[in-house]
Amino acid sequence: MPSFVANANEHTGVKALMDNGLVTIPGCYIKPPSHRAVKHLIVPGVEIPVIDMAALESDREEFVQTLCMASSEWGIFQVFDRGEDEVLYGGGVCASAVLYKYDTFSRDSYGVARSLSALLFKQRKGASMAGKTSVLQVNELDQFGFHEIACFLGYCRRLASSYVSSVKHLSQTLLSALSEGLGLDSNCLAKSFGDSEMILRSNYYPPCPNPDLALGMNGHTDSGGLTILFEDQVGGLQARKGDLWYDLKPIKNAFIVNIADQLEVLSNGKYKSIEHRVLVQPDQTRLSIVAFCNPSRDVVIGPLPEFIDEQNPPLYRSTLYEEHITNVYTKYLDGKHSQKLQIN
Numbered sequence: 001m002p003s004f005v006a007n008a009n010e011h012t013g014v015k016a017l018m019d020n021g022l023v024t025i026p027g028c029y030i031k032p033p034s035h036r037a038v039k040h041l042i043v044p045g046v047e048i049p050v051i052d053m054a055a056l057e058s059d060r061e062e063f064v065q066t067l068c069m070a071s072s073e074w075g076i077f078q079v080f081d082r083g084e085d086e087v088l089y090g091g092g093v094c095a096s097a098v099l100y101k102y103d104t105f106s107r108d109s110y111g112v113a114r115s116l117s118a119l120l121f122k123q124r125k126g127a128s129m130a131g132k133t134s135v136l137q138v139n140e141l142d143q144f145g146f147h148e149i150a151c152f153l154g155y156c157r158r159l160a161s162s163y164v165s166s167v168k169h170l171s172q173t174l175l176s177a178l179s180e181g182l183g184l185d186s187n188c189l190a191k192s193f194g195d196s197e198m199i200l201r202s203n204y205y206p207p208c209p210n211p212d213l214a215l216g217m218n219g220h221t222d223s224g225g226l227t228i229l230f231e232d233q234v235g236g237l238q239a240r241k242g243d244l245w246y247d248l249k250p251i252k253n254a255f256i257v258n259i260a261d262q263l264e265v266l267s268n269g270k271y272k273s274i275e276h277r278v279l280v281q282p283d284q285t286r287l288s289i290v291a292f293c294n295p296s297r298d299v300v301i302g303p304l305p306e307f308i309d310e311q312n313p314p315l316y317r318s319t320l321y322e323e324h325i326t327n328v329y330t331k332y333l334d335g336k337h338s339q340k341l342q343i344n
């Protein structure tokens with residue numbers, strides 16, 4: 001088979017290359033050897049903690065303890081929230097709809113294609129969770145026709161809104177329990193988040209003819225508060241603990257939740273913002289839909305005073321979500337690269 005000569009760039013994206021019969025990945029997607037996934041550093045099939053939201057009703061204390069342990073030892077866990085099947089289905093359909101309908105994506109790493117950059121939902125405090133009150137902004141739509149956009153919005157908005165409402169509810173419940181796990185009032189972390197926002201993003205990872213040379217998404221920590229991810233059953237997400245990368249086995253109808261940077265900072269390092277990455281598969285496409293539950297961009301984030309005393313100095317500086325502030329903790333902010341600053 002002739003190799004498809006590809007000139008990949010931000011506009012064509014890797015999905016377009018695959019659709020055109022790519023058999024060898026273009027050089028720009030090939031990772032230097034030090035950044036590739038090395039087999040002997042991968043621990044296959046390890047069970048990360050699985051948390052059942054139903055346990056919250058039967059024994060809140062134990063639930064909080066389990067959650068707190070998972071967040072401090074791993075920083076990532078899977079969550080069952082029964083009775084949410086329809087919503088999960090909606091989220092999945094939404095992701096697929098976005099991705100299959102539009103195949104022009106910007107490139108991040110090999111594979112990951114960020115659909116339309118993001119569906120950004122702002123649900124202001126006090127606003128009803130019902131879809132009609134959430135504001136949907138879809139960026140980067142200029143390239144599509146008006147009719148397509150209208151159809152797309154009408155279809156996706158309902159699905160995505162109910163998905164977001166459900167995930168938002170889940171994030172609030174988890175945030176309360178995480179507060180309690182730190183010995184704080186249950187609304188303490190939510191208060192620190194201020195007028196929080198949720199960003200919904202769907203990721204599309206096409207099959208890769210040379211999966212050992214590429215990554216779907218580079219290793220990173222998430223810059224926000226709490227990330228709630230829903231994936232299909234293909235797998236490829238890995239979390240790092242020490243030098244090892246742990247394969248996260250997909251569990252049907254479970255969310256994957258990870259602690260992100262701002263929660264690590266607020267808890268002065270007790271909860272861990274875990275590094276994670278995504279591998280690509282030789283013959284399967286993977287879809288995920290990711291909800292970033294983030295503090296307001298206006299609030300100053302720093303270790304909560306409750307955790308600071310002479311024996312426990314602050315491990316992080318306060319941050320502002322402003323580009324010109326130099327002591328920004330967050331590594332990636334709106335795609336801009338800033339430095340992760342730790343005092344010690």
Ligand SMILES: O=C(O)CCC(=O)C(=O)O
Pocket residue numbers: 201203217222229231237276278287288290
């Ligand atoms: O697609 C995934 O499984 C991970 C996505 C992710 O880590 C991200 O979008 O930040």
Ligand SMILES: [Fe+2]
Pocket residue numbers: 220221222227276
């Ligand atoms: Fe991430």
